Amino acid sequence: MMKIYRYPERETWPEMVKRPVLEREEISGLITEIFESVEKEGDKALIQFNEKFDKAITPQLTVSETELEDAEQNVSEDLKKAIRQAKENISKFHTAQIAESEKIETVKGVICWRENRAVEKVGIYIPGGTAPLFSTVLMLAVPANLAGCQEIVLCTPPDSNGNINPAILFTAKLCGITKIFRTGGAQAIAAMTLGTESIPQVYKIFGPGNQFVVAAKEYAQRYGTAIDMPAGPSEVLVIADSEAVPAFCAADLLSQAEHGSDSQVVFITTDPTVFTETIDAVEKQLWGLPRNEMAGKALENSLFILTNSIEEALEFSNLYAPEHLILALEVFEKYIPMIGNAGSVFLGNYSCESAGDYASGTNHTLPTNGYARNYSGVSLDSFVKKITFQHLSREGLKNIGKTIEIMAEAEGLTAHKNAVSIRLK
Numbered sequence: 001m002m003k004i005y006r007y008p009e010r011e012t013w014p015e016m017v018k019r020p021v022l023e024r025e026e027i028s029g030l031i032t033e034i035f036e037s038v039e040k041e042g043d044k045a046l047i048q049f050n051e052k053f054d055k056a057i058t059p060q061l062t063v064s065e066t067e068l069e070d071a072e073q074n075v076s077e078d079l080k081k082a083i084r085q086a087k088e089n090i091s092k093f094h095t096a097q098i099a100e101s102e103k104i105e106t107v108k109g110v111i112c113w114r115e116n117r118a119v120e121k122v123g124i125y126i127p128g129g130t131a132p133l134f135s136t137v138l139m140l141a142v143p144a145n146l147a148g149c150q151e152i153v154l155c156t157p158p159d160s161n162g163n164i165n166p167a168i169l170f171t172a173k174l175c176g177i178t179k180i181f182r183t184g185g186a187q188a189i190a191a192m193t194l195g196t197e198s199i200p201q202v203y204k205i206f207g208p209g210n211q212f213v214v215a216a217k218e219y220a221q222r223y224g225t226a227i228d229m230p231a232g233p234s235e236v237l238v239i240a241d242s243e244a245v246p247a248f249c250a251a252d253l254l255s256q257a258e259h260g261s262d263s264q265v266v267f268i269t270t271d272p273t274v275f276t277e278t279i280d281a282v283e284k285q286l287w288g289l290p291r292n293e294m295a296g297k298a299l300e301n302s303l304f305i306l307t308n309s310i311e312e313a314l315e316f317s318n319l320y321a322p323e324h325l326i327l328a329l330e331v332f333e334k335y336i337p338m339i340g341n342a343g344s345v346f347l348g349n350y351s352c353e354s355a356g357d358y359a360s361g362t363n364h365t366l367p368t369n370g371y372a373r374n375y376s377g378v379s380l381d382s383f384v385k386k387i388t389f390q391h392l393s394r395e396g397l398k399n400i401g402k403t404i405e406i407m408a409e410a411e412g413l414t415a416h417k418n419a420v421s422i423r424l425k
Contacts (some may be wrong), residue, residue, distance in 0.1 A: 005303065009146070045196050050187070109394075123208055124154070128159075151200060153200055156188075186212045207228070244269065244278075323372065325346070
């Protein structure tokens with residue numbers, strides 16, 4: 001069931017770090033068809049795709065104010081309290097990311113600075129289906145509001161009755177989102193990209209999803225719509241030493257495996273006993289999970305690796321570039337500088353990945369499939385543009401004018417030179 005490697009040679013690593021994926025050709029044709037249909041038929045196409053892909057009858061795509069009010073009555077007080085506490089922690093962490101603008105005088109009379117401006121219209125995609133991720137509403141809506149986005153559109157797949165999970169609706173209302181639509185998958189991404197009779201067009205789309213959602217987000221960029229990152233099937237890499245608790249490690253691995261059959265988990269340790277006991281713990285805990293069949297399929301693509309050193313494990317991890325990295329190490333501080341590629345890192349035996357997924361405060365919308373090599377997770381910065389400003393006095397232009405004239409002339413751009421010369425004469 002699991003792929004087990006004992007002291008693998010480095011030349012085998014590039015093959016080991018490859019993710020399980022569907023053939024691109026299988027997906028791309030369908031994505032093109034969906035975008036073309038939504039562009040031509042708008043809401044009608046969405047209603048048809050909802051029935052085709054989610055077996056959902058949705059004559060009305062827009063969630064009404066009444067539905068939002070009713071949803072609150074269908075969420076337990078304990079869950080509402082938990083969601084509010086998580087929102088508070090996420091707000092604290094992201095508020096700290098608000099940067100003050102500082103004016104810099106590069107030379108006398110030349111002042112430069114940078115200011116943030118919110119992306120005015122954003123769309124957030126919330127996976128539903130087998131796991132309605134109301135926590136993702138917090139992760140995206142909280143920083144969007146802090147950034148000052150003027151319009152936040154939320155799309156999420158309905159159940160077969162056309163209903164949206166009440167926890168998603170409660171959380172959306174708590175975050176001030178009122179434009180909520182019952183449509184999911186690639187068709188939701190197409191709707192937010194193109195706009196329909198009901199769903200507004202947005203400038204940037206956020207949110208995780210399966211390989212079809214990821215492919216649709218990539219396709220959306222052809223229309224000039226930005227995306228947060230390629231955030232696909234979930235993954236975790238755990239590095240453990242002799243002091244790690246196998247039961248804890250197994251629980252962390254399964255917490256990602258239960259996301260879906262296309263998720264991937266990786267376990268690396270230097271200790272043969274921890275290695276064997278963690279494998280045993282995974283098999284034992286698996287069958288107690290309601291989603292054990294899905295998690296079991298994910299484990300077919302899992303990697304269990306025994307290495308010679310923690311340094312070697314981190315070297316493999318940096319090549320793999322995991323969405324989540326857990327260092328189940330007694331002394332983790334010394335290894336932090338060695339981490340080059342990871343979406344979010346969890347340190348020590350008690351820092352379970354679930355903390356970041358829900359309530360510690362960090363964002364759980366993270367790069368997967370190796371994109372942690374060149375992408376960051378979602379943050380406040382994801383919802384803003386940074387615009388540079390400069391003001392040159394007459395003295396300032398005199399101080400750098402000659403430099404500009406020489407450089408422009410060397411590039412053969414005479415009009416650029418003249419724009420300075422005419423002011424200095």
